[in-house]
Amino acid sequence: MTVEVPAAKTDDIEIRLLLEAVFRKYHYDFRNYSSASIKRRLAQARDHFGCASFSQLQDKVLHDGAVLRELLAFLTVQVSEMFRDPAYFKAIREKVVPHLRTYPSLKIWVAGCSSGEEVYSLAILLREEGLEEKAMIYATDINPEALEKAEAGIYGIDRIPQFTQNHRLSGGKSSLSDYYTAAYGGASFDKSLRSRVLFSDHSLVTDAVFGEMHLVSCRNVLIYFDRELQDRAIGLFRDSLGRKGFLGLGSKESLRFSKHSDAFADFSRDDRIYQKLGA
Amino acid sequence: MAQAIEKPTAIVIGASAGALGALSVILPELPAGFALPVLIVVHVPPDRNNLMAELLQAKCQIRVCEGEDKDSIRPGVVYLAPPDYHLQVEPSLDISLSNDEAVLFSRPSIDVLFETAADAYGDGLIGVVLTGGNNDGARGLRAIIDAGGRGLVQRPDTAFTTAMPAAALQACPEAEVLSLEEIAAYLKKAGAR
Numbered sequence: 001m002t003v004e005v006p007a008a009k010t011d012d013i014e015i016r017l018l019l020e021a022v023f024r025k026y027h028y029d030f031r032n033y034s035s036a037s038i039k040r041r042l043a044q045a046r047d048h049f050g051c052a053s054f055s056q057l058q059d060k061v062l063h064d065g066a067v068l069r070e071l072l073a074f075l076t077v078q079v080s081e082m083f084r085d086p087a088y089f090k091a092i093r094e095k096v097v098p099h100l101r102t103y104p105s106l107k108i109w110v111a112g113c114s115s116g117e118e119v120y121s122l123a124i125l126l127r128e129e130g131l132e133e134k135a136m137i138y139a140t141d142i143n144p145e146a147l148e149k150a151e152a153g154i155y156g157i158d159r160i161p162q163f164t165q166n167h168r169l170s171g172g173k174s175s176l177s178d179y180y181t182a183a184y185g186g187a188s189f190d191k192s193l194r195s196r197v198l199f200s201d202h203s204l205v206t207d208a209v210f211g212e213m214h215l216v217s218c219r220n221v222l223i224y225f226d227r228e229l230q231d232r233a234i235g236l237f238r239d240s241l242g243r244k245g246f247l248g249l250g251s252k253e254s255l256r257f258s259k260h261s262d263a264f265a266d267f268s269r270d271d272r273i274y275q276k277l278g279a
Numbered sequence: 280m281a282q283a284i285e286k287p288t289a290i291v292i293g294a295s296a297g298a299l300g301a302l303s304v305i306l307p308e309l310p311a312g313f314a315l316p317v318l319i320v321v322h323v324p325p326d327r328n329n330l331m332a333e334l335l336q337a338k339c340q341i342r343v344c345e346g347e348d349k350d351s352i353r354p355g356v357v358y359l360a361p362p363d364y365h366l367q368v369e370p371s372l373d374i375s376l377s378n379d380e381a382v383l384f385s386r387p388s389i390d391v392l393f394e395t396a397a398d399a400y401g402d403g404l405i406g407v408v409l410t411g412g413n414n415d416g417a418r419g420l421r422a423i424i425d426a427g428g429r430g431l432v433q434r435p436d437t438a439f440t441t442a443m444p445a446a447a448l449q450a451c452p453e454a455e456v457l458s459l460e461e462i463a464a465y466l467k468k469a470g471a472r
C-alpha cells in the first residue's frame with residue numbers, strides 16, 4: 001500500500017539541504033532553529049548573493065569559506081540595545097543584586113551577547129552597585145563578527161539617546177556619558193568596563209556547560225530555537241548554574257514549555273527571571 | 280456579497296492607525312466557538328504594557344490574547360502580536376516570535392505575519408488589510424493570494440486612514456473590497472461551525 005504524503009515545497013527541501021551542508025562543512029548548526037525566521041533571512045541572503053535558488057547558495061557556501069562569514073550575518077539576528085527592556089535591568093538591580101552581594105566572588109554568563117550591548121549594560125550596573133571588582137563576566141556568541149564588535153565596544157552615536165534613556169529607566173545611578181567618549185561618529189565605551197569580561201565563541205546548540213555561574217542572562221536567543229533546542233539550552237543553563245543561581249530570559253521567553261521547568265522557581269515573573277532550586 | 284473561500288484554515292489581519300476602532304467592529308461579531316484561528320498584527324509602540332488585547336477582550340466573545348513564542352495555534356482564539364516582536368507562523372502551525380529588524384519601520388510587521396502564514400497555511404488562508412497610514416501588508420497580501428489564499432481589503436473610503444488599504448489594493452487588484460461590516464460577515468461565515 002502506498003501512503004499519500006504531500007510533496008514538500010522545493011524551497012523547503014533546498015533550505016534543509018543548505019542548513020545540513022553548513023553544519024557538515026562548518027559545524028554551525030541551524031537545523032533546529034525556528035523555520036519562519038530562518039526562511040525569511042535565507043531569502044534575503046539568496047538575493048544578496050545574487051543566487052537564483054537556495055541550492056545555488058548552498059553551492060556557493062560549500063566552496064567558499066568567505067561566504068560563510070557573510071551568511072552568518074543573515075542566519076543570526078544581531079539586534080540589540082543597551083539596557084534593552086529597562087524593567088529587566090531594574091529587576092536585576094533591585095531584586096537579584098542583593099543576593100549577589102552575599103557571595104565573595106561572582107560569575108556571570110551572558111549567552112548570545114551579540115555586539116556586546118547587554119554585556120556593557122551589566123558591567124555598568126555592577127560598577128554602580130559596587131560589585132564589579134569581584135565579578136567575572138563570560139560573554140559568548142557564535143557570530144565572530146559580533147564578538148569582535150563586542151570587544152571593541154563602539155556604537156553609533158545615533159543610538160546613544162536610546163541607550164541613555166533605557167539606562168535611566170533601569171534605575172541607573174550614574175550618567176551613561178561617564179562611560180564613553182565620542183570618537184569618529186561613534187561612542188567608544190571605556191575599556192575598563194571590559195577588564196572583567198571574557199569574550200568567547202560558544203554555541204548553545206553544540207557546545208558544553210560553563211561552570212558554576214551565579215547568574216546567566218540569555219535574552220532573545222531562545223526565541224530563535226525550536227522547542228527541543230530550547231530544552232537543550234535550558235538544560236545547559238541548569239547545569240551551569242550553581243545552587244540558587246539566577247537565570248534571566250528575554251521578555252517573550254519563558255520556561256513554560258520546557259521539560260526543565262521543575263528545576264527552577266519563578267523569581268521575578270514579569271521580568272522572566274528564574275532561580276535554580278537548591279538541592 | 281463576496282464569494283466564500285472553500286476550506287478556510289486561518290485568518291490573518293493587519294491594521295495600523297485606527298486599528299482599535301476597526302477591530303472593534305469585526306471581532307465582536309465572531310462567536311466563542313469560532314472554527315478558525317485569527318492572527319493579528321497592529322502597529323503599536325514598543326512599550327511592554329500594551330492594553331490592546333484587554334481592550335478587545337472586553338468587547339468580544341471569542342478569546343483574545345497576545346501570541347506567545349512556540350504556542351500552538353488553536354481555532355477560536357485571536358492572537359495579537361506583542362509590541363516590539365514580529366508574530367510568525369511556523370510550518371508546524373505554532374507561533375514564533377522574532378526580534379528580527381523592523382520591516383518598513385514596523386515591528387511587529389504585517390508583511391512578516393502574512394508571508395509566514397501564507398507559507399504555512401497555503402490556500403486556506405484569508406488575509407485582511409484594514410485602515411493604516413503606510414504600505415505594510417501589501418506585499419504580504421500578495422503572498423497570500425499567490426499561495427492560493429483569499430485577500431480582503433477594507434474599502435479605502437471607509438477607512439480611518441486610507442494609505443494601507445489603498446496600497447494593498449494596488450498590489451492585489453483581485454482582492455475583495457469590503458466595508459468593515461461586510462468583512463465581519465464574511466469572516467463569521469468562513470468560521471461558522
Ligand SMILES: C[S@@+](CC[C@H](N)C(=O)[O-])C[C@H]1O[C@@H](n2cnc3c(N)ncnc32)[C@H](O)[C@@H]1O
Nearest residue numbers: 076080112114141142143203204205219220221
Ligand atoms: C537578537 S540577539 C540578542 C542580543 C542580546 N542578548 C539582547 O537581548 O539584546 C541574538 C544573538 O544570539 C546569537 N546566537 C544565535 N545562535 C546562537 C547559539 N547557538 N549559541 C549562542 N548564541 C547564538 C546570535 O549570534 C545573536 O548575537
